[in-house]
Structures are given as structure tokens and as C-alpha cells.
Amino acid sequence: MADAALRLKSLIEQVLGAPLPVRIRAWDGSQAGPPDAPVMVVHHRRALRRLLFKPGELGLARAWVAGELDVEGDLYTALDLLAGLVWERGEDARTLGEALRDPEVRAAVRGLVRLAGPPLPPAPPEEEMRRRRGHLHTRRTDKRAISHHYDVGNDFYEIVLGPSMVYSCAYWPDPDATLETAQRDKLELVCRKLALTPGQRLLDVGCGWGSMAVHAAREHGVSVVGITLSQEQAAYARKRAADEGLTDRIEIRVQDYRDVRDGPYDAISSIGMAEHVGADRYLEYAQNLYGLLAPGGRLLNHQIARRPQRDESAYDVDAFIDAYVFPDGELQPVGTTVALLERAGFEVRDVESIREHYARTLRRWVANLEADWARAVELTSPGRARVWRLYMAASALSFERNRIGVNQVLAVKTPESGASGMPLRARTWN
Secondary structure, rough: OHHHHHHHHHHHHHOOOOOOEEEOOOOOEEEEOOOOOEEEEOOHHHHHHHHHOOHHHHHHHHHHOOEEEEOOHHHHHHHHHHHHHHHOOOOHHHHHHHHOOOHHHHHHHHHHHHHHHHOOOOOOOOOOOOOOOOOOOHHHHHHHHHHHOOOOOOHHHHHHHHHOOOOOOOOOOOOOOOOOOOHHHHHOOOOHHHHHOOOOEEEEEOOOHHHHHHHHHHOOOOOOEEEEHHHHHHHHHHHHHHHHHOOOOEEEEEOOHOOOOOOOEEEEEOOHHHHHHOHHHHHHHHHHHHHHHEEEEEEEEEEEEEEEEEEEEEEHOHHHHHHHHHHOOEEOOOOOHHHHHHHOOEEEEEEEEEEHEEEEEEEEHHHHHHHHHHHHHHHHHHHHHHHHHHHHHHHHHHHOOOOOEEEEEEEOOOOOOOOOOOOOOOOOOO
């Protein structure tokens, strides 16, 4: 065991059939790999046990969350280098089952088992969401999933998100702007797309900590109903409305979107919420929003999208994100979203991709977290803080590499007369 790093590097490369692009430092202090590359620190052999029992992304994530794996050097560079081995191996890469038909690969796996040592397997870290039972996206299961992600603590989110407390993609017409300015510009863009005017009613679905509700009521004079399933978000949003003197124009409810019955609304904003709806429920979601709008009313649906798969039936959710970050969340291609909105009755009038804006936003959130790391750990736990750092950094790279995107879809409940109320010039938003 005097040179665990060299043995580990050699065995991993035999299994992967490719050179390891990062340097390894093992639990015995030994190192192996490219001298100028980021260093993957394997603090404990338990990390190998996790990888052996959950090969790929989930095993790596469990070891990271437990503090058994770490990175020295630039985290983004390390993740980018590892992406080709873990996430983006291509259609020609061998699956693990195919690789294990090779006697040399089987011998390498046995070597890793010996190097990992007993006992096997280790229990998952506490931050992992326990596996769901029964049907997805019922009112009860959605509330449980939302609580897992959003009820981490408002103080923690203040560290990550900054004063704006907006947990969705910012908008950067000025790349040198502050995060707060970019988030304000995003909220204003949504308000302009919805053509909000004083006295109108706005429904903000998934209102978060109340940023959209406050901006729309204060800057555009509308009355807002904001709904969320998070008790902590609702309490925070109500306090913000009170501090702004807007309680006469803002109502915050802990309510499922399926239970809203007090339409019609003149406009609906859904910003970073539809990812939680689920593929099987999406048409129902769109139909509910359509039914809540007055004729001529507009919907702004701001939603993350994944790239289409050659075989859509083979698509599966991201194991790490599902277990640790957004339980039961499902991404769809933007074309699917547009088609379902149209099936619900909407006329889709504009689709704007702001993919690169989200990469920039996530990098700012990671920087915020790293700058106040000790307090973030104190407010949550070491494992929870590590989850958020990994997920946000990996997501930034996914947006940069076009693995996922984010789109603002503007749709109208066009009346029978066909008068949509939309401007003749595109993207004037008034």
C-alpha cells in the first residue's frame, strides 16, 4: 500500500480504457498522474467502495459529499477533464457490462476491490434523498421534494444567491454587471414580456423568496399572488412584501399550482418552477395555467431544457441531481415544452434561449458560496455545502458545453377573435 496512487491510476485506466486526465493523491500520501493537472485527492479507501457499488456519477457524488474525494486546483478544470470519462464518453464508448467481458478489465476490477478493502458497501451520506415510493408528482411527493431542496435555510440561500434572492438564470446584457443588476434585469425582462400595467393581476407560480412579486408590484403596479410549496420561502417572501409596504398588493400562499381556483389572471410568470412538474404532469400543468388566464393573457415560462435524445425512451434522470439536489425533477427538450403548451391551447409567440447567461449566473453563485464557505457549512452541514458546490459548478459547465439550456417561452391565451395583443415588431415587449 506504499504507492496506492500509482496502483489506483493504473487500475482505473484499465477499466476505463483511457488515460486518467487528472493527478491522483491517495490516502497514503502517494501521487501519480500528469504533474500540471488538477489533483483528485482520495482521502479514504471508502471512496473506492462507493465507486465499485455505484459506478459512475452517483458513486463519485457520494464520495464527494462524504468528503472522501476532493479536488485541489481549479474545480471547473477538473470537472471538465473528467466529463469525457464520466458524462460524455460518446456512443462508441463501451458500457461497463461490455467492458467486463474483457478478462483484463475483470482483473482490474478485482484489483480495485482488493485496494478498496472491506466492508462493502458503505451507507450513503445523510444528505441523499431517500428513494421515493409510489407515484411521482402527487401533491404530497412534490411537497416533500420541494422541501428537500428549498427548505435548507434562508440564511444559506442568502449566501449563495446574494441580496437579490433570485434562484433562476440572471440576464446579462452587460457582462460586467453585478449579479444583483443582472437578476433585476431578468425580472424586468419578464415583466416587459408580460406587458404588465398597473391594476392587473399576476400569478407567480413557484414564487421563491418573492423577488418577482416584489419587483412586479413595486415597478409595474400590479397585484400579485405568489405560490410556493416551501414554508421557508413563503415566510421570507411575506416579510419582504411587508418591508416594502406592499402587503396590499402581494399575497403569498403555500399552495400547489393544481389548487389555484381564483382566476382569471391577466398574466402568469413561471420562472424556474416547471422543471419540478414532471413529464407525465406537464400537459395538466399547462392546461391549469391556461384555464387561469383571462383571454389575451400572457404566460412567461422560464425553464431549463435538456438536449433531445436519439432514443427518447432510453432517457433517464441525472442520478446525482435526483438523489441530492432536485428529487423527482425532470427536464424536457424545449420542443416538447412548446408542443405541450400549444396542446393546452396556448399560442406560443416567442422562444428565447439564454443558455450562456445561466453559466455565468452559476459561476457567480459558486463564487458566493466559496467566499463564505465556513458560514455556509455552519448553517447547513459539510455534506450539504459540498452538494451545492458540486452541483452548481457541474451545471455551469453543462450550460457552457450545451448539454442543457434554458429558455423563456412567451405564450398567449389568444381569444377566438384572433387578436393576440402582441406587438407587430418582435421583441419590443410592450
